[in-house]
Amino acid sequence: MLELSGLTVRYGKHLAVEGVSLTVEKGEVVVVLGANGAGKSSTLKAVAGMIPAASGEVRMNGARLTGLPAHALTGKGLALVPEGRGIVGQMTVEENLRLGATPPRARASEEETLAQVFEIFPRLAERRGQIARTMSGGEQQMVAVGRAMMSKPDFLLLDEPSLGLAPIVVGDLFKALARVRATGVGLLIVEQNVKISLRHADRGYLLEAGRITGAGTAEELMTDDAVQSAFLGGSA
Amino acid sequence: MLEHVVNGLVLGGTYALVAMGLTIQYGIARIMNLSFGDTIIAACFATWLMFTGLALSPILALVVLVPAGYALSLVVYRFIMKPLVDRAPDEGALEVDSILVTFGLLFVIQGVLLTLFGGGYTSYSYLNSPVNVLGTTVAANRLLALALSLAIGAALVVVLFRTRWGMTLRAVALAPQSAPLYGIDTNRAARTAFAIGGALACTGGVVLSMFQTFTATGGVVFTMKALIVVILGGKGSVPGAIVAGLLLGLVETFVAAYIDPGLTLAAVYTVFLALLLVRPNGLFGKA
Numbered sequence: 001m002l003e004l005s006g007l008t009v010r011y012g013k014h015l016a017v018e019g020v021s022l023t024v025e026k027g028e029v030v031v032v033l034g035a036n037g038a039g040k041s042s043t044l045k046a047v048a049g050m051i052p053a054a055s056g057e058v059r060m061n062g063a064r065l066t067g068l069p070a071h072a073l074t075g076k077g078l079a080l081v082p083e084g085r086g087i088v089g090q091m092t093v094e095e096n097l098r099l100g101a102t103p104p105r106a107r108a109s110e111e112e113t114l115a116q117v118f119e120i121f122p123r124l125a126e127r128r129g130q131i132a133r134t135m136s137g138g139e140q141q142m143v144a145v146g147r148a149m150m151s152k153p154d155f156l157l158l159d160e161p162s163l164g165l166a167p168i169v170v171g172d173l174f175k176a177l178a179r180v181r182a183t184g185v186g187l188l189i190v191e192q193n194v195k196i197s198l199r200h201a202d203r204g205y206l207l208e209a210g211r212i213t214g215a216g217t218a219e220e221l222m223t224d225d226a227v228q229s230a231f232l233g234g235s236a
Numbered sequence: 237m238l239e240h241v242v243n244g245l246v247l248g249g250t251y252a253l254v255a256m257g258l259t260i261q262y263g264i265a266r267i268m269n270l271s272f273g274d275t276i277i278a279a280c281f282a283t284w285l286m287f288t289g290l291a292l293s294p295i296l297a298l299v300v301l302v303p304a305g306y307a308l309s310l311v312v313y314r315f316i317m318k319p320l321v322d323r324a325p326d327e328g329a330l331e332v333d334s335i336l337v338t339f340g341l342l343f344v345i346q347g348v349l350l351t352l353f354g355g356g357y358t359s360y361s362y363l364n365s366p367v368n369v370l371g372t373t374v375a376a377n378r379l380l381a382l383a384l385s386l387a388i389g390a391a392l393v394v395v396l397f398r399t400r401w402g403m404t405l406r407a408v409a410l411a412p413q414s415a416p417l418y419g420i421d422t423n424r425a426a427r428t429a430f431a432i433g434g435a436l437a438c439t440g441g442v443v444l445s446m447f448q449t450f451t452a453t454g455g456v457v458f459t460m461k462a463l464i465v466v467i468l469g470g471k472g473s474v475p476g477a478i479v480a481g482l483l484l485g486l487v488e489t490f491v492a493a494y495i496d497p498g499l500t501l502a503a504v505y506t507v508f509l510a511l512l513l514v515r516p517n518g519l520f521g522k523a
Contacts, residue, residue: 102418
């Protein structure tokens with residue numbers, strides 16, 4: 001289980017994330033919904049060790065992760081696909097994927113995992129020799145997710161994977177993520193795209209101005225008035 | 237004509253060899269090392285000492301000095317560079333700080349060399365017999381120098397592009413922000429890159445000393461030349477350093493032979509400026 005308790009992030013005097021607590025089980029898809037500036041990215045970055053947490057803690061399978069540097073967290077089985085994807089644009093698709101298997105825990109099963117990634121994203125198998133930055137946005141997002149899978153994570157964090165992608169591409173991406181989940185990985189996704197992310201999630205949380213203001217199963221949230229008014233324009 | 241090509245390649249080969257170390261330090265560790273040329277000169281003197289004092293061949297000096305350069309660079313990184321890395325808020329700040337501190341280091345190394353060896357020109361004679369290459373005569377030591385430069389360059393390219401370890405170093409050079417997400421320890425990569433750069437500076441020193449005279453104060457010239465090659469080739473690119481180094485050597489030799497030996501430096505800077513106008517990030521630089 002991935003467990004955030006009382007996580008707080010500050011930028012100088014500005015409180016970006018205030019006491020966020022949530023849990024993700026293995027094999028579960030949890031989505032955090034929030035508008036721009038609600039603290040979604042900051043939460044994920046703090047969990048992944050990209051920025052320091054002011055207080056609170058993160059535990060994975062009981063072990064305390066707070067304060068560890070980003071590369072060490074990847075090594076322990078917590079992978080982040082950041083906003084902007086964070087791939088190495090000048091390397092080929094295959095180099096990006098193989099580089100993803102850098103943590104020792106991922107080495108022994110590198111070939112197996114690569115085959116699994118190619119099965120979920122056949123497009124990447126076709127394009128394995130292509131320089132990553134010359135691909136479309138959707139394909140680059142596949143590289144980013146594939147690279148994260150290569151590190152053999154127990155939990156995968158995704159920062160707005162739908163951002164900048166055409167609706168049909170977003171649909172395909174979430175279908176692929178469902179297959180990633182089926183391998184036993186727990187997914188924590190932060191999103192603004194409420195409809196599609198709730199359709200593929202088990203549970204969700206609402207994040208407003210750095211605080212969790214609501215939680216529930218995906219079905220509950222889809223019909224929740226607060227969600228309706230905050231994200232879907234109230235009339236849906 | 238052919239004679240100038242051979243001489244140009246020999247000269248360019250040493251430029252390439254020297255620039256590879258600097259580009260690795262700059263591209264991966266983000267340290268602009270102004271004391272690089274003085275490290276080369278220190279290695280020149282160390283080779284000379286071993287050759288004249290202990291009758292050790294420069295090839296054996298290579299075996300001793302390359303690991304020594306690696307180890308000493310690790311010490312320099314730990315005690316001089318790491319504090320800068322830790323306090324730098326961003327890459328730009330580290331670059332400025334590293335320029336200042338290595339500028340100081342330049343004078344420390346130079347001062348030690350001046351005290352130990354004085355300010356005179358030094359050289360020794362090793363494999364100084366003429367060899368016939370495609371109808372022109374070249375000194376054997378120069379040919380050996382070219383062969384060593386090309387072999388080391390090729391080995392480095394293979395390691396960087398064909399091994400997992402090289403791939404992680406390249407990833408840190410290309411995408412320093414993303415590398416930790418791949419599970420790469422960027423601090424360790426920077427330390428290693430700085431040490432590889434130091435080992436390459438020592439290699440360059442040994443190779444250069446085989447056929448060139450050197451002085452304790454001559455380091456700056458090598459740093460400047462290497463810097464031009466690094467920027468021409470593209471920051472952090474080893475293939476770029478090799479191509480740009482050879483190009484520079486050929487340009488210098490041809491200008492000296494056909495136009496005027498006094499114009500070599502002017503020609504170098506003309507090529508430098510012209511290429512940067514067309515490709516601001518260098519031949520192999522990232523866009």
